[in-house]
Amino acid sequence: xxxxxxxxxxxxxxxWIAPGDRVLDLGCGDGTLLRHLIDTRGxxxxxxxxxxxxxxxxxxxxxxxxxxxxxxxLDEFADQAFDHVVLSRTLQTVRHTEGILRxxxxxxxxxxxxxxxxxxxxxxxxxxxxxMPVSEDLPYQWYDSPNVRxxxxxxxxxxxxxxxxxxxxxxxxxxxxxxxxxxVNFLGSLAVYRLTLKR
Amino acid sequence: MPxxxxxxxxxxxxxxxxxxxxxSGGVLPAYDLVYETYGTLNAAKSNAILVxxxxxxxxxxxxxxxxxxxxxxxxxxxVGPGRPLDTDKFxxxxxxxxxxxxxxxxxxxxxxxxGKPWGADxxxxxxxxxxxxxxxxxxxxxxxxxxxxxxxxxxxxQALRWSITYPDRVRNTIVIAAAPRxxxxxxxxNDVARQAILTDPDFHGGxxxxxxxxxxRGLRLARMxxxxxxxxxxxxxxxxxxxxxxxxxxYHFGVEFEVESYLRYQGDKFAGHFDANTYLLMTKALDYFDxxxxxxxxxxxxxxxxxxxxxxISFSTDWRFSPARSKEIVAALLANSRNVSYADIxxxxxxxxxxxxxxxxxxxxxxxxxNIKL
Numbered sequence: 001x002x003x004x005x006x007x008x009x010x011x012x013x014x015x016w017i018a019p020g021d022r023v024l025d026l027g028c029g030d031g032t033l034l035r036h037l038i039d040t041r042g043x044x045x046x047x048x049x050x051x052x053x054x055x056x057x058x059x060x061x062x063x064x065x066x067x068x069x070x071x072x073x074l075d076e077f078a079d080q081a082f083d084h085v086v087l088s089r090t091l092q093t094v095r096h097t098e099g100i101l102r103x104x105x106x107x108x109x110x111x112x113x114x115x116x117x118x119x120x121x122x123x124x125x126x127x128x129x130x131x132m133p134v135s136e137d138l139p140y141q142w143y144d145s146p147n148v149r150x151x152x153x154x155x156x157x158x159x160x161x162x163x164x165x166x167x168x169x170x171x172x173x174x175x176x177x178x179x180x181x182x183x184v185n186f187l188g189s190l191a192v193y194r195l196t197l198k199r
Numbered sequence: 200m201p202x203x204x205x206x207x208x209x210x211x212x213x214x215x216x217x218x219x220x221x222x223s224g225g226v227l228p229a230y231d232l233v234y235e236t237y238g239t240l241n242a243a244k245s246n247a248i249l250v251x252x253x254x255x256x257x258x259x260x261x262x263x264x265x266x267x268x269x270x271x272x273x274x275x276x277x278v279g280p281g282r283p284l285d286t287d288k289f290x291x292x293x294x295x296x297x298x299x300x301x302x303x304x305x306x307x308x309x310x311x312x313x314g315k316p317w318g319a320d321x322x323x324x325x326x327x328x329x330x331x332x333x334x335x336x337x338x339x340x341x342x343x344x345x346x347x348x349x350x351x352x353x354x355x356x357q358a359l360r361w362s363i364t365y366p367d368r369v370r371n372t373i374v375i376a377a378a379p380r381x382x383x384x385x386x387x388x389n390d391v392a393r394q395a396i397l398t399d400p401d402f403h404g405g406x407x408x409x410x411x412x413x414x415x416r417g418l419r420l421a422r423m424x425x426x427x428x429x430x431x432x433x434x435x436x437x438x439x440x441x442x443x444x445x446x447x448x449x450y451h452f453g454v455e456f457e458v459e460s461y462l463r464y465q466g467d468k469f470a471g472h473f474d475a476n477t478y479l480l481m482t483k484a485l486d487y488f489d490x491x492x493x494x495x496x497x498x499x500x501x502x503x504x505x506x507x508x509x510x511x512i513s514f515s516t517d518w519r520f521s522p523a524r525s526k527e528i529v530a531a532l533l534a535n536s537r538n539v540s541y542a543d544i545x546x547x548x549x550x551x552x553x554x555x556x557x558x559x560x561x562x563x564x565x566x567x568x569x570n571i572k573l
Contacts, residue, residue, distance in 0.1 A: 022536070044536060052559055055542050059510075059566040066529060066541045076530040 008177030009088055009114040010036060012192045016112060016169070017041050021083040024108060026070055026100070027090035029054050031063030038063075048074070070094050074103045082108035089137075089190075091115045092147040101163060101195075110168070111195040119152035120189045122175070136175040137189045153185045160195060169194040200556045202281030205237045208262035208272070210302065213339055219297075219332060222487075225322030229311070232336055233302035234258050234294035237278060238286035240340070245573045247290045247342045249333060250274065251350035251357035254425070254481045255473060257301035260293035276556040283565040288573075289346065297332050298324045298480040306476030307408065317476075319405025324480055326353075326488045330360045334368065346571055349373035351553030352520065353481065356488050359528065362505035363490050371571050372505070373564065375512040376553040378524035379498050379531070380489040385519065388428055389482040392421035396475045405476050414475045419466035421478060426465050431516035431549035498531040508538035510567045512560070514552035515545045540567065 010033055017023060019042050025034050028047025037043045046064040049055050058065035066076065071094060085108030087100070092115050094100045104111040116137035117123075123133035132142040140147065151159075153172065160167055172180040172188030180188045212233050219227045235258050240247060250260050252273070261278035263271050272293075278284040284291050295303040298321060306321040313320075337345070348361040348369050355377030362372045378385070396402055399417030403410050435458060442457040454460045494500035509532055513525035522543045532539040544560045546552040552560075 046533065046539075052542075052545070055540075056559065056562050056566055059540055059542075059563060059570070062570045064538050064540050066533075066539070067543045068541075076526050076533055078530075078534050081533070 007033075007088075008173050009190060009192050012171050013086060013088065013112050013114070014040060016194060017043060017084055020044070022081065023084045023086060024048070024077065024082045025086045025088070026074075026104070027087060027093070028058060028063065028065060030057035031061040031065060033086065033088060034058075034063045035061050070100055071096050073099070074107055077107040079106055080109060084108060084110050084112050086112045088112075088114045089116065092149050092151070095148050097149060097159070098163060101159075101165065105165065105195065105197050109196065111165075112192070113195065114190060114192040115151075115156070117153050117172070117185065117188050117191055118150045119154070119185050120175075121186050122189070124186075135189065153188060153191050156191070156193070160193075164198055165195045166198055167193055168196055200276055200282075200558075200561070202285075203279045204271075204275055205262040205279045205286055207265045208235055208237060208259070209264070210235055210258060212302065213336060215332070215335055217335070219328065219335075221322050221328045222325035223323040227297065227304065227322065230297060230304035230332070231302070231308075232294050232297070232304075232332060234292060234336060235260065235262075235272075236293075236340075237261055237284075237291040238289050240290040240342070241573065243573070244341050244343065245346060246288060247292060247337075247340070247345050248284060248568075249337070249345050249348045249361075250278075250284070250291060250293045251329075251333070251348065251354035252293065252296065253350065253352040253354045254485070255469070255478075256354065257299060258293045258295040258303075259301070260291065274554060276554075277561060277564070283561050283568055285565075285568075289568070292336070292340065292342075294333065294336055296324075296329045298477055298484075300474035300477040305474065306405070306480065307474045316406075316408040318408060319476065321476060321480070324484060326356050326360050326484055327364060327490075329484070330357055330364055333357070333361075334365060337368065344368050344370055346573060347371040347373055347568065349375070350377075351375040352377060352550065353485055353488075356485075360488075360490060362507045362509070363501055366504055366506040369505075369507045371510070371567075372507045373510045373512070373567070374525070374528060376514055376517055376520055376525075376550055377528070378520040379491060379527050381486055382524075386486050388424065389486055392424050393479055393482055395420035395424070396479060399475075402475065405479075407475070413470075415470045418473060418475045418478060419463075419470040422469040422473075423462045423466040426462060428519045429550045431518065431547060433516060434547050434549060437547070498527065499534040502528075502531040502537065503535050505532075505535075505537065508571075509540070510564070511539060511541045512553075512563065513541075513543050514549070515543060516547055517550045517552060519550040 023043045023045045025047045034045040048068045085104040126133035171192045172184040173190045175189045259272045261272035261275045295301040298305045306317045310317040348358045355374040396417035399414035401412045402414040439458040491498040491501045513522035529541045
């Protein structure tokens with residue numbers, strides 16, 4: 001199966017976004033996803049990035065990018081300013097997990113979040129073998145990883161429950177990007193969620 | 200740094216006979232503006248960039264004069280073939296603002312009504328007046344719409360004002376190291392600088408020209424104070440620390456510390472050529488700048504009038520107009536769904552960073568300008 005820009009989660013995220021929507025991509029990197037959403041969905045997009053090289057790359061990509069730190073409140077964004085606030089493969093790098101989730105649903109109607117599942121069976125096997133996992137979706141060595149939070153689908157869903165966030169939709173993918181239907185917390189390498197506040 | 204200088208440049212002068220109504224209530228019946236251009240205006244006249252100057256700047260942005268090769272423009276490092284303001288692609292315009300002292304009509308030029316220098320009689324000018332005068336220069340040059348209007352500090356405020364007052368004449372706005380309005384602390388620093396000039400016995404109520412003197416002491420103090428606010432504490436620490444001119448302390452009021460020597464040198468250099476009345480006018484224009492005043496302080500309502508895309512840049516060590524001040528502009532633009540990018544550049548030179556060459560800083564401007572449609 002081939003995926004947009006080699007990122008299976010991008011296809012799922014793109015499918016959830018309607019033409020002309022207002023999208024904020026937190027940790028937008030070089031703006032690849034926003035560029036794709038602008039080109040295929042005609043969205044109005046803005047990204048937030050902390051890294052200088054990514055700021056430059058996003059501007060080169062013709063993306064609106066705001067330099068900022070996801071560990072702090074997103075003060076420059078007004079309440080409910082966006083249809084979708086995207087956090088793709090970034091939640092595990094943020095220390096203030098509850099803070100960023102709350103901010104996403106303050107500035108946006110819907111949060112779209114993808115993250116690697118630490119309980120994926122290959123990761124578990126790696127730990128049982130005595131080594132920290134390195135995989136398609138957790139591609140770093142323990143000593144150079146930007147990830148600061150390691151959690152599973154069940155962990156995330158428990159946090160959503162505690163925070164009163166409603167899971168509207170969930171897709172789980174294996175390492176090849178194929179949809180996983182059963183035993184998702186064991187067989188899934190990457191998860192993509194749509195969240196809202198209770199309505 | 201990559202690219203080349205524009206090389207030899209020449210100053211031009213334009214005379215305007217149509218009276219200019221000023222924000223302060225005064226009227227300038229006629230005036231001159233001096234300006235420089237670099238590069239070639241394309242047939243569609245769509246590649247023009249206006250660069251607005253800050254407090255002590257002028258029309259000589261880049262290059263040098265054939266008869267004065269040492270006189271290099273104040274932002275030469277960003278203008279020229281292969282540089283962000285690429286003269287192979289863009290037509291760059293710089294001018295000396297009204298009230299200036301580098302050739303445009305100002306306090307040191309002759310008042311036609313009296314035949315004497317305007318001095319203190321020169322009307323108070325605001326940023327919006329400068330922008331209206333700049334629009335007339337654009338008319339003269341045949342430029343309906345600027346590809347970009349940009350500037351640092353007070354220059355960035357003019358760019359912001361352009362986007363609000365002439366939304367159909369600016370396609371991109373680059374606002375660097377600026378603020379949407381001055382803070383009380385900003386105004387306080389400006390007032391101390393002005394008091395230094397106003398209380399100098401050689402000021403003569405602004406009519407010092409007739410007394411063949413200049414308020415050099417006041418102007419020198421004003422510049423020394425201003426200069427402190429342009430630098431960062433870290434940078435001063437690194438550059439001077441507690442270094443001494445001589446090896447031992449000498450217990451007198453002359454120059455002992457290196458930083459004193461530096462500041463006095465900067466003050467003397469500036470006071471030797473700059474006009475005191477212009478300094479007063481420029482600092483007042485800064486103090487008065489507050490475009491959101493028209494909307495009861497609601498900057499979001501003000502920026503709703505703009506149509507341009509924006510690049511906003513701040514510097515991590517700038518405490519005169521800190522990154523938080525730039526973010527106020529960004530927030531007002533985001534609230535209006537404007538196209539805006541914002542970069543906070545890590546540079547050690549405080550407010551003055553905007554004039555320095557830094558690869559990342561210049562790359563950001565270069566990348567932004569490369570993507571704009573002509």
